Amino acid sequence: MSIVTVQLGQCGNQIGHEVFSALCSDIRGTHGLCSKKENESYQDSCKERFFCEEESGVPVARAVLIDMEPKVISQTLSMAARSGHWKYNSHSHFCQKQGSGNNWANGYSVHGPRHKEAIMNLVQKEAEKCDRLGGFFTIMSMAGGTGSGLGAFVTQCLRDAFPTSFILNHVIWPYGTGEVIVQNYNSVLTLSHLYHSSDALLVHENDVIHKICAQLMNIKQISFRDVNQVIAHQLGSVFQPTHTAGGGSGYSRNPLGDLLEPLVPHPEFRMLGLRNIPQMPESSLAYSTFSWPGLIKHLRQILIANAHMEEGIDWQVRPPDPGSSIPSTNKPLHFNTSIANLVILRGKDVHSVDLGSFQDPSLYTSWLNPQDAFNAWKTPRAFNKYEKSAALVSNSQFLLKPLDSIVGKAWNMFASKAYLHQYTKFGIQEEDFLDCFTTLEQVISSYTNL
Amino acid sequence: LSRVSPFAVGQCGNQVGCRFWDLALREHAAVNKKGIYDEALSSFFRNVDTRSGDNGPDIYKGKICSLKARALLIDMEEGVVNEILQGPLRDVFDSKQLITDVSGSGNNWAVGHKIYGCQYRENIVEKLRKTAEHCDCLQCFFIIHSMGGGTGSGLGTFVLNLLEEEFPEVYRFVTSVYPSGEDDVITSPYNSVLAMKELNEHADCVLPIENESLFEIVNKIHQMINSGKLGSTVKQNSLVTSSAGSAKTLQEKPFDAMNNIVANLLLNLTSSARFEGSLNMDLNEISMNLVPFPRLHYLVSSLTPLYTLADVNVPSRRLDQMFSDAFSRDHQLIQADPKHSLYLACALLVRGNVQVSDLRRNIERLKPSLHFVSWNQEGWKTGLCSVPPVGHSHSLLALANNTCVKPTFIELKDRFMKLYKKKAHLHHYLQIDGMEQSCFSEAVSSLSDLIEEYNELDATKGGPRVDPSRLKIAV
Numbered sequence: 034m035s036i037v038t039v040q041l042g043q044c045g046n047q048i049g050h051e052v053f054s055a056l057c058s059d060i061r062g063t064h065g066l067c068s069k070k071e072n073e074s075y076q077d078s079c080k081e082r083f084f085c086e087e088e089s090g091v092p093v094a095r096a097v098l099i100d101m102e103p104k105v106i107s108q109t110l111s112m113a114a115r116s117g118h119w120k121y122n123s124h125s126h127f128c129q130k131q132g133s134g135n136n137w138a139n140g141y142s143v144h145g146p147r148h149k150e151a152i153m154n155l156v157q158k159e160a161e162k163c164d165r166l167g168g169f170f171t172i173m174s175m176a177g178g179t180g181s182g183l184g185a186f187v188t189q190c191l192r193d194a195f196p197t198s199f200i201l202n203h204v205i206w207p208y209g210t211g212e213v214i215v216q217n218y219n220s221v222l223t224l225s226h227l228y229h230s231s232d233a234l235l236v237h238e239n240d241v242i243h244k245i246c247a248q249l250m251n252i253k254q255i256s257f258r259d260v261n262q263v264i265a266h267q268l269g270s271v272f273q274p275t276h277t278a279g280g281g282s283g284y285s286r287n288p289l290g291d292l293l294e295p296l297v298p299h300p301e302f303r304m305l306g307l308r309n310i311p312q313m314p315e316s317s318l319a320y321s322t323f324s325w326p327g328l329i330k331h332l333r334q335i336l337i338a339n340a341h342m343e344e345g346i347d348w349q350v351r352p353p354d355p356g357s358s359i360p361s362t363n364k365p366l367h368f369n370t371s372i373a374n375l376v377i378l379r380g381k382d383v384h385s386v387d388l389g390s391f392q393d394p395s396l397y398t399s400w401l402n403p404q405d406a407f408n409a410w411k412t413p414r415a416f417n418k419y420e421k422s423a424a425l426v427s428n429s430q431f432l433l434k435p436l437d438s439i440v441g442k443a444w445n446m447f448a449s450k451a452y453l454h455q456y457t458k459f460g461i462q463e464e465d466f467l468d469c470f471t472t473l474e475q476v477i478s479s480y481t482n483l
Numbered sequence: 484l485s486r487v488s489p490f491a492v493g494q495c496g497n498q499v500g501c502r503f504w505d506l507a508l509r510e511h512a513a514v515n516k517k518g519i520y521d522e523a524l525s526s527f528f529r530n531v532d533t534r535s536g537d538n539g540p541d542i543y544k545g546k547i548c549s550l551k552a553r554a555l556l557i558d559m560e561e562g563v564v565n566e567i568l569q570g571p572l573r574d575v576f577d578s579k580q581l582i583t584d585v586s587g588s589g590n591n592w593a594v595g596h597k598i599y600g601c602q603y604r605e606n607i608v609e610k611l612r613k614t615a616e617h618c619d620c621l622q623c624f625f626i627i628h629s630m631g632g633g634t635g636s637g638l639g640t641f642v643l644n645l646l647e648e649e650f651p652e653v654y655r656f657v658t659s660v661y662p663s664g665e666d667d668v669i670t671s672p673y674n675s676v677l678a679m680k681e682l683n684e685h686a687d688c689v690l691p692i693e694n695e696s697l698f699e700i701v702n703k704i705h706q707m708i709n710s711g712k713l714g715s716t717v718k719q720n721s722l723v724t725s726s727a728g729s730a731k732t733l734q735e736k737p738f739d740a741m742n743n744i745v746a747n748l749l750l751n752l753t754s755s756a757r758f759e760g761s762l763n764m765d766l767n768e769i770s771m772n773l774v775p776f777p778r779l780h781y782l783v784s785s786l787t788p789l790y791t792l793a794d795v796n797v798p799s800r801r802l803d804q805m806f807s808d809a810f811s812r813d814h815q816l817i818q819a820d821p822k823h824s825l826y827l828a829c830a831l832l833v834r835g836n837v838q839v840s841d842l843r844r845n846i847e848r849l850k851p852s853l854h855f856v857s858w859n860q861e862g863w864k865t866g867l868c869s870v871p872p873v874g875h876s877h878s879l880l881a882l883a884n885n886t887c888v889k890p891t892f893i894e895l896k897d898r899f900m901k902l903y904k905k906k907a908h909l910h911h912y913l914q915i916d917g918m919e920q921s922c923f924s925e926a927v928s929s930l931s932d933l934i935e936e937y938n939e940l941d942a943t944k945g946g947p948r949v950d951p952s953r954l955k956i957a958v
Contacts (some may be wrong), residue, residue: 043763103522104759130620134767135864178768210846211863212762214772214828243843255840257761257867441953442861448951449858451775451827470954478956 034167034286036082036272037159038096039187042133042180043105044205045172046098047257050109051265052172053094056083057119059269059417066381066415075414078274078284084119085162092119095163097155098126099187101133101144101179125159127152133178137219138459140182141226145190148183153190160195168199168232168289170272175223176207176216185226192230199289202231203268206238206435215452217443222461224436225469228476232289233297235305236432237264241341248344249312266417267309270424275377275410285410295408296373296428298401301479306431308335309424310343323421325378325386332376332423333390339369339431352395370483371397371429373406379422380415398483433480440473487526487753487766488614489625490555490642493588493595493635495660496628497556497563498738502746503627504552504572506873510750513873514758520547523757528552528575529617541617553618555580555610557642559599559634560587579613582606588633592674593915593922595637601917603638607645615650622756623654623766625749630678631662631671640681647685654770656752657686658745661817661891663695664898670908672898673923679895680926683933687770689781690748690882691891693817697741700724703813704740704789723747723789747872748784748816751880754834755868761839764832764866772864773828773884778933782882783821785814788875802837802877806845809881810853817891824887825941826855830864832880835871842867857944889937896930903927 040049060079065072084092098106106128114120133140173180207216242263246255274284277291331343338350397406491500520530530542533549552575558564561583588595628635662671724740755764774780787808812820
């Protein structure tokens with residue numbers, strides 16, 4: 034099954050490029066550490082999922098590139114082509130000249146309707162090229178105007194045009210100290226709208242990835258490219274082919290479905306966080322060895338303590354005593370309650386790994402059986418030169434605090450009515466803002482009371 | 484790429500404009516090695532096929548044939564514009580882009596606004612439409628003018644009104660040079676306050692500039708170079724005051740160096756729209772992020788560094804100094820101290836080899852010493868453009884919506900009142916058709932209201948004492 038990726042705005046297009054690059058470089062690598070047959074199967078599966086073949090033999094990404102100004106798309110297309118190993122379809126993009134001005138209302142109410150037909154035609158073409166459409170993966174930031182506003186509109190259009198397809202939105206949360214002054218408004222508007230049309234939101238926060246670059250990757254002068262490459266690695270560790278639990282011997286044929294169905298059992302809870310371990314500079318890989326028990330132990334504590342990476346984990350945080358039914362208000366502080374988790378293991382000796390600790394009922398709410406709340410995918414094929422790597426996709430309280438912070442700042446600004454005239458002139462009124470705040474306060478309340 | 488159309492009005496406007504076009508050409512020439520008419524060039528220039536004369540068709544791709552600025556040059560005297568047309572930029576403009584007269588406006592806003600405005604309205608509208616036709620996506624108008632005289636001030640604000648009427652959706656950015664206290668034009672307070680009312684009501688964004696500040700910056704650079712304190716040599720064409728490529732440290736005309744600073748301001752403002760970068764910042768984003776309430780659209784600007792040393796490797800310490808300087812009083816382009824006043828919003832547009840971690844480190848470092856309004860505690864708008872200005876390895880433009888503009892406006896009002904109370908020189912204005920006493924009282928009232936808004940913000944620090952309580956959800 035194939036996934037069509039929709040890259041929206043500067044961020045979406047810059048990240049999208051790094052994702053396809055990472056996927057392609059991984060399948061071309063000789064570090065698979067598995068049998069030739071396994072490797073070929075992996076490559077074929079990845080190609081079917083993300084690329085289509087052209088006569089020239091160069092894989093063409095299954096992607097639609099959208100932006101309201103031309104520079105980024107132009108750069109993205111040419112960087113891909115220059116790699117010589119993959120490229121974008123030269124017609125699969127749509128851009129305009131004037132940008133969205135960081136204005137969600139401009140992206141959603143003006144550009145959206147104006148360009149809906151042209152954009153959906155491109156999406157339709159890509160969808161038709163797939164033998165079996167597995168769903169849509171959109172990449173956007175929620176801070177600006179295009180990714181956020183036009184992204185929300187396009188997601189709605191996707192939902193309307195493909196009512197039975199899976200839609201996963203990859204959303205980038207901006208640095209807390211600001212890339213855009215109205216980013217909190219744009220974020221509130223985006224998240225509340227996506228909540229109504231998307232199946233799930235997979236979130237990366239710039240502040241978190243920045244820390245990974247600084248502390249784990251040892252990068253001195255961190256650029257957005259560095260940040261995007263870490264993000265691409267993390268996404269690759271989720272989306273590259275794996276064997277799902279009941280999938281028999283072949284690679285999963287329904288990647289988005291397999292991901293979303295167990296992780297999003299209830300429509301009120303759609304926020305997914307992503308963790309990946311280990312992460313280090315490529316130059317250190319040769320000198321490092323890892324054991325699965327160590328990796329699993331760290332990953333579990335990252336989940337429980339809501340840590341962002343393997344450094345600085347708070348080992349004091351423990352789950353509540355099992356067996357006692359504790360109202361959420363009495364749960365140990367800082368403990369991250371989960372609804373559902375997915376662990377993906379890649380590399381040497383995966384089948385020997387004991388994941389019992391993730392099935393501990395005290396990690397979860399009581400709605401699901403722990404066997405249903407926890408899933409694991411494994412593949413012996415190593416990813417991106419890491420002999421062993423583990424990824425965690427979690428529907429838990431990971432994003433509760435950041436979400437609350439964004440809504441708080443946006444509300445503070447809204448109370449003073451600052452910048453509202455910039456939105457009302459494009460048709461987004463105060464009542465629309467209030468609806469969005471209400472939606473998100475509801476989400477915050479739901480996650481708080483797990 | 485979206486097109487920008489600058490209008491230079493009056494002597495000051497045209498002198499700055501001239502420096503702008505010169506520097507813009509040099510900047511693009513430094514980046515565009517193959518002589519291809521590219522997207523970046525097309526934001527400010529048309530590419531005209533002049534083989535069949537000046538009226539040739541526009542060429543949208545391919546080799547550069549003849550570049551024409553997307554501009555209108557307007558002056559009611561011929562001297563400055565004629566000089567431009569005889570100088571090295573003569574081929575960048577054609578006669579259809581010029582509107583001139585002979586007698587000038589006599590330093591009288593009313594002459595510029597009412598008489599010439601009326602007289603040249605049709606002409607200006609027609610040329611405006613022509614300019615717009617040549618742009619496939621007109622995003623922004625720039626007006627460059629001075630406030631203290633007659634043409635730039637009066638006719639310039641007339642053009643501003645026209646732009647709003649004819650193209651209401653296109654952003655109007657105005658770079659206004661405010662007169663100093665010792666200005667030799669006695670009626671400059673009248674002209675400035677009359678013009679301010681127009682800026683209040685019809686501009687999207689105003690970048691006020693004061694000659695005193697430009698002058699101080701120029702002197703500072705001379706002192707630094709001549710003092711010999713600098714360890715390495717200064718890259719000559721990196722001076723923010725120099726015509727890139729020129730080897731002179733002392734300019735022949737005193738205003739050249741000062742005008743170069745303003746020209747650089749405009750270049751840097753538009754750099755991220757023209758050149759690529761990891762975090763683009765377009766002009767409409769500047770207006771969106773820096774104008775929280777429609778009338779509070781006056782932005783204090785600063786450019787750093789003033790020069791670049793010849794070192795190839797810039798230690799981060801020096802980069803950090805660039806950020807610190809952007810907030811210091813002596814780098815602002817008006818007489819203002821943003822650090823001791825209240826920020827409503829702040830934008831940083833960085834060019835060159837600077838990455839997001841440098842930006843973040845410096846924002847974290849500087850934030851504690853800055854006062855932000857309660858509803859925008861972390862209000863930073865940032866942009867990263869990969870292409871540095873000619874001669875520099877990196878540069879920073881800071882734009883602040885800050886209450887430190889208030890003193891400039893208060894002083895202006897005081898100077899105005901000094902004259903107005905005595906009714907000095909009023910008759911020169913009132914004798915013009917369409918001018919009445921009420922024009923003056925309305926103008927000063929508009930200015931007073933603006934000052935009051937800044938006072939309010941300073942008094943309350945912009946917000947309720949208590950954080951507003953969030954919506955409660957029934958569980």
